Amino acid sequence: EVQLVESGGGLVQPGGSLRLSCAASGFTFSSYSMTWVRQAPGKGLEWVSYISSTSTTIYYADSVRGRLTISRDNAKNSLYLQMNSLRVEDTAVYYCARDLGSLPWFDPWGQGTLVTVSS
Amino acid sequence: QSVLTQPPSASGTPGQRVTISCSGSSSNIGSNYVYWYQQLPGTAPKLLIYRNNQRPSGVPDRFSGSKSGTSASLAISGLRSEDEADYYCAAWDGSLSGHVVFGGGTKLTVL
Numbered sequence: 001e002v003q004l005v006e007s008g009g010g011l012v013q014p015g016g017s018l019r020l021s022c023a024a025s026g027f028t029f030s031s032y033s034m035t036w037v038r039q040a041p042g043k044g045l046e047w048v049s050y051i052s053s054t055s056t057t058i059y060y061a062d063s064v065r066g067r068l069t070i071s072r073d074n075a076k077n078s079l080y081l082q083m084n085s086l087r088v089e090d091t092a093v094y095y096c097a098r099d100l101g102s103l104p105w106f107d108p109w110g111q112g113t114l115v116t117v118s119s
Numbered sequence: 120q121s122v123l124t125q126p127p128s129a130s131g132t133p134g135q136r137v138t139i140s141c142s143g144s145s146s147n148i149g150s151n152y153v154y155w156y157q158q159l160p161g162t163a164p165k166l167l168i169y170r171n172n173q174r175p176s177g178v179p180d181r182f183s184g185s186k187s188g189t190s191a192s193l194a195i196s197g198l199r200s201e202d203e204a205d206y207y208c209a210a211w212d213g214s215l216s217g218h219v220v221f222g223g224g225t226k227l228t229v230l
Contacts, residue, residue: 047219105169108165
């Protein structure tokens with residue numbers, strides 16, 4: 001079964017840092033591009049970042065560029081999102097998802113991890 | 120303000136057919152595929168339609184997608200109570216440096 005499991009969310013103060021992880025199983029992780037999408041409480045979906053299978057192509061939403069960094073470790077079947085200089089508006093559930101070769105063809109999605117930025 | 124425009128809400132009674140619209144521009148829907156996602160209450164989004172009108176395996180044929188020009192639509196026929204969810208359209212936007220854009224979402228209520 002194809003599965004994605006996020007972890008690493010929590011409460012952090014404005015200006016702080018957090019590292020999210022996404023553990024993949026049930027498919028050849030190194031063959032697929034991956035993405036992060038977030039959803040603020042009670043709001044819609046917002047695409048955050050994309051990384052190709054070999055990490056050669058990376059995209060970011062304007063709202064996070066320079067503060068969030070996507071990376072992956074194909075040997076560990078894991079995707080990461082390093083979050084620095086966090087702002088209150090970064091508060092959201094963060095989902096990782098597999099890209100099926102044509103943005104935004106995302107399937108499946110993980111269950112999400114909640115990041116709360118508050119003092 | 121989302122790049123893709125969806126009605127915030129839609130409703131129908133069991134058995135009815137409902138459609139949800141998604142309006143964009145030449146840089147996104149007009150020149151790229153449209154995708155639809157279903158988000159049931161308290162759960163992660165799920166792929167519903169890909170490449171404008173294709174259904175992943177397991178998605179009932181009650182769900183269908185279409186695209187014309189810079190707009191797209193999701194149609195749900197034979198509406199069922201379990202279809203009550205939020206629905207999002209998405210597309211690649213070629214006017215920006217590598218951006219995926221989502222619609223604001225439509226909350227479907229089954230009356």
